[in-house]
Amino acid sequence: MTWTVAIDIGGTFTDVVADDGAGCRLTAKVPTVPADPARGLLNAVGELGRQGLAFGDVSLVFHGTTIATNAVINDKLARVALLTTKGFRDILTYRSGSRPDAYDLRQRRPREFVPREDRIEVDERISGSGVIRTPTAAEIERAVAEVESRGPQAVAISFLFSYLDDGHEHAMADALLMTLPDLPVSRSSAVAREFREYPRTVTTTVNAGLRPVVRDYLAGAEQGIRELGIPGNFLVMQSNGGGVPAARAEAEAHKLLVSGPAAGVAGAVALGTATGRTRLLSLDIGGTSADVCLIRDGEASVVPMRHIDSHPILSPSLDIHSAGAGGGSIVEIDRSGALKVGPRSAGADPGPAAYGLGGSSATLTDAHLVAGTLGVRTALGGSLTLDREAALDAIGGVGSQLGLSASATAQGVVAIANAHLEAALRRVSIDRGEDPRDYTLVAFGGAGPLHAGQLLRDLSMQEAVIPRHPGLFSAAGLLATDLRIDESATVLRVIDADSMGHIGSWFESTGEALRIRLEADGIDREQIRLQPSIDCRYKGQGFELGVPVISGTLDPDRVCRDFRDIHHTLYGHTSDEPVEAVTLRISGFGALAVGTGSSSEELSRLPRPVTARTLKLREMPDPVRVPVYSRDDLGRGSRLAGPCIVEQPDATTVVLAGQAARVDGHGNLWIKEAAHG
Numbered sequence: 289m290t291w292t293v294a295i296d297i298g299g300t301f302t303d304v305v306a307d308d309g310a311g312c313r314l315t316a317k318v319p320t321v322p323a324d325p326a327r328g329l330l331n332a333v334g335e336l337g338r339q340g341l342a343f344g345d346v347s348l349v350f351h352g353t354t355i356a357t358n359a360v361i362n363d364k365l366a367r368v369a370l371l372t373t374k375g376f377r378d379i380l381t382y383r384s385g386s387r388p389d390a391y392d393l394r395q396r397r398p399r400e401f402v403p404r405e406d407r408i409e410v411d412e413r414i415s416g417s418g419v420i421r422t423p424t425a426a427e428i429e430r431a432v433a434e435v436e437s438r439g440p441q442a443v444a445i446s447f448l449f450s451y452l453d454d455g456h457e458h459a460m461a462d463a464l465l466m467t468l469p470d471l472p473v474s475r476s477s478a479v480a481r482e483f484r485e486y487p488r489t490v491t492t493t494v495n496a497g498l499r500p501v502v503r504d505y506l507a508g509a510e511q512g513i514r515e516l517g518i519p520g521n522f523l524v525m526q527s528n529g530g531g532v533p534a535a536r537a538e539a540e541a542h543k544l545l546v547s548g549p550a551a552g553v554a555g556a557v558a559l560g561t562a563t564g565r566t567r568l569l570s571l572d573i574g575g576t577s578a579d580v581c582l583i584r585d586g587e588a589s590v591v592p593m594r595h596i597d598s599h600p601i602l603s604p605s606l607d608i609h610s611a612g613a614g615g616g617s618i619v620e621i622d623r624s625g626a627l628k629v630g631p632r633s634a635g636a637d638p639g640p641a642a643y644g645l646g647g648s649s650a651t652l653t654d655a656h657l658v659a660g661t662l663g664v665r666t667a668l669g670g671s672l673t674l675d676r677e678a679a680l681d682a683i684g685g686v687g688s689q690l691g692l693s694a695s696a697t698a699q700g701v702v703a704i705a706n707a708h709l710e711a712a713l714r715r716v717s718i719d720r721g722e723d724p725r726d727y728t729l730v731a732f733g734g735a736g737p738l739h740a741g742q743l744l745r746d747l748s749m750q751e752a753v754i755p756r757h758p759g760l761f762s763a764a765g766l767l768a769t770d771l772r773i774d775e776s777a778t779v780l781r782v783i784d785a786d787s788m789g790h791i792g793s794w795f796e797s798t799g800e801a802l803r804i805r806l807e808a809d810g811i812d813r814e815q816i817r818l819q820p821s822i823d824c825r826y827k828g829q830g831f832e833l834g835v836p837v838i839s840g841t842l843d844p845d846r847v848c849r850d851f852r853d854i855h856h857t858l859y860g861h862t863s864d865e866p867v868e869a870v871t872l873r874i875s876g877f878g879a880l881a882v883g884t885g886s887s888s889e890e891l892s893r894l895p896r897p898v899t900a901r902t903l904k905l906r907e908m909p910d911p912v913r914v915p916v917y918s919r920d921d922l923g924r925g926s927r928l929a930g931p932c933i934v935e936q937p938d939a940t941t942v943v944l945a946g947q948a949a950r951v952d953g954h955g956n957l958w959i960k961e962a963a964h965g
Contacts, residue, residue, distance in 0.1 A: 290347040293518075294766035295332055296551055297325050297353050299635050300575025300616055301734065303763040303938075304332035306341050314339050315760050317938055322635060325355060326509040333516060343517040348880070350766040351534070352525040352551035355505045356498050356544040360596050363399065365497030366441035370402045371431060371460060372489070373448040374409040380493070384486045384600075398598045401493045402444070408434045412456045414449040423456060428463045436468060443468075444496035446476040446489040451778045454481075472499040472538075479542065480602035482871055483778040487593060487600040491542055494601060498541035506534045521810070523771070525551050527605035529588060530772020530877065533809055542603055543774075545596050548762060549579040549608045553588045555765025556730040559755060560586060562954060567727045569713055571743070572762060573735035575616040575653075576633045578709055581608045582716045582727075592776070592823065592834070592873070604774045604875070611712040613705045615735040616640055619650040619682075619697075621689050627697070629704045641682035642674040650682035652735070655701035658683050658694055660903040661738055661933070661942050663916065699906040706742050713747060721858070724749050732761035737941035741930070741959055742907070745944065756919075756955035759938025771809055771878035773802050778871045782827060783844045787869060792842045794872055795820050802876030811878030823871040824851040826863055832870045833858070895921040895928075903931060903942075912945070919957075926951040929962070 295304045297320055306314040316335035321328040329351070337343060359365055372379060380400045389395045410431050412423040423431075435443055443464055450457045454477030461473045474496040476488045510522050523531040527546035537544060549572060556570035560583060568583040581588055589607035593600050612631025616639060622628040629652060634640050638647035642654050656662040657679040664676045680694050687697030717724045729752040731740035740752040755761045775798050781787035799818045806816050823832035824847070835851045848867040856862045897915035904911040912931055919936035927950045928934070930943035934957065941957060943949045948962045 291341065291345050292348045292350065292767060293333065293336070293341075293346050293520075294350045294551075294763045295329050295352070296548055296760075296763035296766065297328060297351075297355075298548060298574045298576065298762070299354065299614070299633060300639065301759070302328040302332045303760045304336060305757075305760055305763045305767065306336050306346075307767055314341055315757055315763075315938075317759060320635075325353070326505060326512060329509055330512040330516070333513065333518075337516070344519065346518045347520040348523065349513055349518060349520055350523045350525070350531060350769065351509070352548045352762060352766055353505070353544065354548045356502060356541060356547065357596070359498055359501045360494065360545065360599075364501065365401060365494070366500040367439075368402050368406065368493055368496045369435045369438050369440035369443050370407045370489075370493055370496075371410055371435070371443065371445045371447075372407060373413060374411045376448065376485075377404070377407045377409050379446075379486055379489050380407070382486070384484075401490065401497055401599075406438055406440060408438075410447070410456075410460065412447060414447065414453050414456060416449060416452065419453065419455075423459065428460060431460065432463050432467050435464065435471075440471070441500045442472040442474065442496040444474045444476075444489075444493045446485075446492045448485065450475070450477040451481045451483055451488065454478075472496065472503070474499065479540075481775075481777050482602055483780070484602075487602050490599050491602040494596075494599065495540070495542040498544075499538055502541040502544060503538040506537060510534055525554075525766060525769065526772065527594070527603060528590060528772055528774055528875070529554055529606045529769070530875075531766075531769050531880070532771065532773070542601055545601060545603070546594070546605050546608055549581075549610070550606050551765040551769065552579065552732060552762035553581045553583070553606050553608065553765070554769045555732070555755070555761050556581070557583055557586065557588060558765065558768035559730060559753065559956070560728070563753070563952065563956065565728045565753075569717060569724060569727045569729050569749075571709065571713065571729060571731045571733075571736050571740070573709070573731075573733040573739065574614050575639075575734060576614045576635060577617075577631070578611045578613045578712060578733075578736075579608050580611070580709075580712045580716050581606060582720065582722060584722070592871070604776075604873070607716070609712055609716050611708050613652065613708040613712075615651065615653040615656075617652045617705070619652065619655065619686050619701050621686065625690075627686070627690065627700055627704060629701055629708065640679070642676070642679040644675045644678060648682060650679075650686045650701075652701060652705050654679035654682050655698040655705075656735075656738060658698035659702055659905055660901050660911075661702070661905070662940055663899075663901050663933075663935070665899070695904060699904065703906045706739055706746065709739055709743055710746050713743065726750070728753060730755070732758040732939075734759040734939050737934075737939045737957075739942075741942050741944040741947055742905075744947070744959060745961065750960075752959040754934075754939075754941050754957040754959070756957075757936075757938055758941075759936075770880055771806060771811060773805055773876045774873065775802065776871055776873045779869055781869050783822075783824070783848055783867045783869050785844060788842045788844050788847075791822070791869060791872060795837070795842070795874055798872075798874050799876070802874065806876055806878040809878060811880075815879040817877050817879075818874060819877065820872070820874045822847060822869050823873065824848075824867050825870055826855075826865040827868045828865070834873070895926055897932075898935075901933070903933070907944075922951045922957070924951055924953050924955075
């Protein structure tokens with residue numbers, strides 16, 4: 289028997305799932321250790337050992353992590369020296385020249401990742417038409433000496449037009465590695481071979497700053513795993529929804545910025561495939577934030593660039609939108625005297641007041657405890673019980689500033705959180721021309737099921753589904769993930785028969801290189817698939833649209849027609865202007881053979897409540913005494929009528945009055961409005 293272990297580290301809890309591929313699963317949830325995330329990872333794996341997992345039988349460990357995101361947001365990047373073309377030292381200051389909030393006189397200027405004194409100009413120049421000035425050996429030697437004198441932890445190289453010709457960057461990197469062999473060097477032509485100077489430069493800088501952080505973290509985590517006696521391969525989740533061997537993750541550290549949330553989306557896609565749903569809205573509410581993603585035709589949207597703390601990062605990433613409405617989101621009064629929920633979070637240390645770990649700030653979790661959606665007997669993570677008196681004190685303290693009771697304040701907090709979540713779901717659906725009424729809501733994370741019923745009603749959606757282990761769903765989603773490698777190159781060529789020859793050659797050579805890399809990662813060639821696409825625009829436009837290359841043969845008329853169709857769908861019009869190929873992209877996928885879990889047991893179809901408690905939400909005119917069921921008592925075919933509550937160690941589900949719930953053959957809990965069947 290061999291096992292796959294999947295570990296997801298969140299802001300509050302670290303989740304782990306082990307699957308033997310034959311229907312047997314072990315799960316655990318332990319508190320995250322913010323000061324040492326690797327310790328939380330090893331604590332979670334150790335808990336599986338206490339449940340009987342034989343570490344020597346583990347063939348694969350798959351990990352989703354927030355280490356990269358936290359390093360950027362909390363300004364914990366390594367010290368970087370940036371080498372730029374002479375005259376372009378201040379690109380990180382000028383940015384792209386845009387000002388999102390032009391009329392906000394108090395807006396905070398985004399920080400620059402490299403201080404000006406650590407930016408070094410190199411006398412070289414390449415233009416769009418070729419080399420203008422090659423750096424001399426003396427100039428390269430001078431630049432290397434300047435880097436050495438500054439003593440950085442990593443180096444980023446970003447020269448003009450290196451996406452067309454990377455010779456100067458290669459020469460600079462080779463010289464650095466000769467003199468400073470232990471210093472990580474990131475070339476923009478390797479990190480993001482795309483045009484637009486500022487995004488390429490900041491992406492390379494972030495990659496360089498993350499490399500020592502990611503390297504040290506993964507090295508410590510892998511060492512701990514090996515010391516436990518686990519011999520299997522160690523993989524890490526990327527922002528694109530695919531995995532990468534940990535040994536290669538350090539060089540592509542910027543691709544881990546949405547590692548954790550991406551695992552949950554992968555799980556939602558797998559759930560949709562198993563249940564025959566291809567149009568889904570995933571809702572992942574953890575302790576720190578809520579992440580939402582639209583899944584259309586069984587695939588999550590991927591964007592070529594996303595912003596992290598206002599900085600553009602050039603890397604394929606699942607199109608996930610985050611909102612500050614996690615269980616640990618802090619409740620406070622803003623400057624206008626209004627009630628505010630998030631985006632600040634109490635995290636895992638000290639956490640909500642109800643955790644009894646020293647936290648005093650009122651949070652969304654405290655509000656749920658006061659409102660009755662959570663109970664004092666609810667064991668979060670299987671071991672952490674809640675203190676209602678502490679929650680009452682914290683929520684009551686906020687309410688006293690507004691002249692409200694603790695109960696009324698808690699109701700308002702839950703309602704505000706629901707409004708934030710509804711806005712996030714609208715942003716990824718209605719704002720993009722998709723009607724949420726045509727979609728199924730997949731709610732998971734420790735707090736997702738608490739809000740699913742209300743969001744289902746507010747958005748008039750078809751149905752909501754709560755996975756069997758919602759609080760562990762992101763970890764389980766790793767089990768449904770393939771290896772993935774992305775490559776791109778900017779070409780800026782009008783699409784015609786001549787340019788298609790060049791484009792076809794790039795796809796062929798790059799695709800073969802991806803196959804070789806995936807084979808080196810242990811994937812059989814038969815299990816590898818390639819997905820090419822072209823970012824296109826009308827010549828003269830400033831932005832592009834991705835056009836999938838459907839067939840193996842590149843037909844210029846087909847590509848132009850597909851682009852015009854996509855443009856018309858999004859913007860309502862089209863044009864006869866020439867179509868330009870801007871950036872070529874290709875993704876290589878390597879299928880992993882992992883377990884799929886077990887089906888639901890045939891338990892009582894008429895389960896009995898284990899207790900009851902009083903529930904009071906803003907939508908209710910009066911407090912209601914509702915039955916509380918244990919999720920472990922709900923087998924295949926079980927049906928419940930709202931209002932009721934379903935509890936389990938990793939999450940709590942609220943079914944509202946007028947809603948009905950049932951359990952399917954996979955153990956998923958489906959919620960619908962009773963009037964809709």
